[in-house]
Amino acid sequence: MNRRWRRLQARVRHRLRGAMSLRLRLMLGAAGLAALFMLALLPALQGAFSLTFERVIEQRLAADASTLITAAHVEDGRLLMPERMPDEEFNLPDAQLLGFIYDRRGDLVWHSRSAADERIDYRPRYEGRTSEFLRTRDAAGLEYFVYDVELQLAGSRDNAFSFVTMQPTSEYLSLFDEFRRQLYLWLGSGLLVLLILLWLGLTWGFRTLKRVSAELDQVEGGQRQHLSDEHPRELLRLTRSLNRLLDSERRQREQYRNSLGDLAHSLKTPLSVLQGVGETLAAQTQSREQAQVMQAQIERMSQQIGYQLQRASLGKSGLVRHRVELKPLLLSLCSTLDKVYRDKHVQVEMQLAEPCLVPMEQGALMELLGNLLENAYRLCLQQVRISASHHEGDLLLGVEDDGPGVPVGQRERIIRRGERLDGQHPGQGIGLAVVKDILDSYGGELSLAESALGGAALRIRLQAD
Known part of the structure; x- marks a missing residue:
């Protein structure tokens, strides 16, 4: 019985001392889930940034198109534009902001100075739509954002024009690359901080297992009789089951001691009788009556031994609950x-x-x-x-x-x-x-x-x- 208890103690302590490996498994699982979550979050954040930035560009190009519309006027069926635009970017040859005006047939009727050297194959056709935001490329493959707003000047269909503003996507792409680098940096740093906090939290949470292991050592060393109830409720059933097992083992040892004493006491009289019969049989080789007495006493002794051993074997397991x-x-x-x-x-x-x-x-x-x-x-x-x-x-x-x-x-x-x-x-x-x-x-x-x-x-x- 003591060997069984020691084996159980050893298994429990081994599992409790394996808390570090359990903590490591939890850490690896949490790290994997966090990494998967961030990998799933990354395209969502990039998409949100791209959508937001494109809307900002669209609003900016729409405001620039409004500048063109404000500056345009029609005289004698001809579109007239000022020499210098209110927005200075339209007047600079090397500026990124480009302005174009197309008639209802899609022919270019005006362009800003900033677009003088550009070769962009964009030919809108007036269809009566209010505005459109899209992308296009020039002859060299450079990509542009395009905002196209269609408008009739002087309320005449003959004076329908498409006011187009453009801006290269290179600035947007450079900002998006910088944002992506910063996003990788912040998410990686956040994951590292999360893992450190998780490790510290698990270390704090697994301290109670170390306390259980220390109390088991004290029980084994005879310094205490039971495990305490000062543990999280998730471990209370374990500690209470171990306490029941301790009590059961203690009672079992008491039963063994009592049974051995009882057995020794019960066998005194039969052994004395057997001793006397043995002496008689030694003197008289042929005696059926004495043999019968000996057999009866031996049978009685056997019954007593069976009862005492049965009594000693009865006990309740501290962990298994029978029904x-x-x-x-x-x-x-x-x-x-x-x-x-x-x-x-x-x-x-x-x-x-x-x-x-x-x-x-x-x-x-x-x-x-x-x-x-x-x-x-x-x-x-x-x-x-x-x-x-x-x-x-x-x-x-x-x-x-x-x-x-x-x-x-x-x-x-x-x-x-x-x-x-x-x-x-x-x-x-x-x-x-x-x-x-x-x-x-x-x-x-x-x-x-x-x-x-x-x-x-x-x-x-x-x-x-």
């Missing part, structure tokens, strides 16, 4: 006992809650109920009642009979540990001793009372969760 359905087990036990006590014609009444699951390992529950029902069948006159109900989170089991019952002054005595080793009249004493041991290992309670049937009522309380 056994009660009714099928009762039906099986009652069927067996009906055959044993068939002359009594015992009537069994069951009052069971539905569903009724007992938080106990099946072998232990069968041993417990087998002893209680065997006592009830043996002592009853004709009637046995079995009940099971839930009360305040606990499971209440009861076995009653219509037999002679137990005197009030004897009820506590017969379930005390020192009263169960009556070898000549084992009956209820040993049976209740086994029941008491099983319930102690599962944190249950056993009590005796008077039954409404007239006999004894044995009541058991178990924690349902």
Whole structure:
């Protein structure tokens, strides 16, 4: 048992000390998700920047086109433009802002000085649309933003013109490249800062696992009996399960010590008898009666050893929670006992809650109920009642009979540990001793009372969760 506990401790400590690798896995997972998120965010930000910047350029070219429209006037069906435009960029030969005016047939009728040397194959045709924003290229492949607004001057269709302003995309492309470099820099820096903060957060969050590991070391060293409850609620079930296992192991060791003492005490008398018979047999080689006595004592000793070892093996696991359905087990036990006590014609009444699951390992529950029902069948006159109900989170089991019952002054005595080793009249004493041991290992309670049937009522309380 101690080896099993040490192996469990070693596995738990190994897993807790593996928190660093768990933290590293969480970090790698978080870093991967953050990188994927930023990679998905990058085109969205670039698209938003491009759309916003193009709208700014469109608004600027629209304002420049308004300047052309304001400066234009028609006389005698001819378009007249001033020598110098109000916007000085139209007047500079090397300026980036270009201005053009086309008639309704798409022929160029005017261009700004800044567009004098440009060879741009753009021929709009008046279609009555208000404005249009697009891109075009010149003969050298240089790309331009184009804003084209169509307007009728003097309210005449003959005086319909397309006022076009252009600007090279090179400035936009250089700004977009600079924005992209800055975006990569800021997103990379943000990812690095995020990972550092995440690492610090995980380091702080995993400190509680180190505290659990330290408390396990203290339990192993005998410096404390239980793990504390000062842990996050996600770990409370683990620590409480380990505490239950500690209590179970402690009770198990106590049972072993008691069982060994009981076994040694139980074997004293049979061994003395065997010793005497052996001496007699040594003197008389032919003695059937002495041989029979020896066999009886050996059988008695075997029964005592079996009982003590069975008692010592009973125990509750601190981590595994068993659930056994009660009714099928009762039906099986009652069927067996009906055959044993068939002359009594015992009537069994069951009052069971539905569903009724007992938080106990099946072998232990069968041993417990087998002893209680065997006592009830043996002592009853004709009637046995079995009940099971839930009360305040606990499971209440009861076995009653219509037999002679137990005197009030004897009820506590017969379930005390020192009263169960009556070898000549084992009956209820040993049976209740086994029941008491099983319930102690599962944190249950056993009590005796008077039954409404007239006999004894044995009541058991178990924690349902």
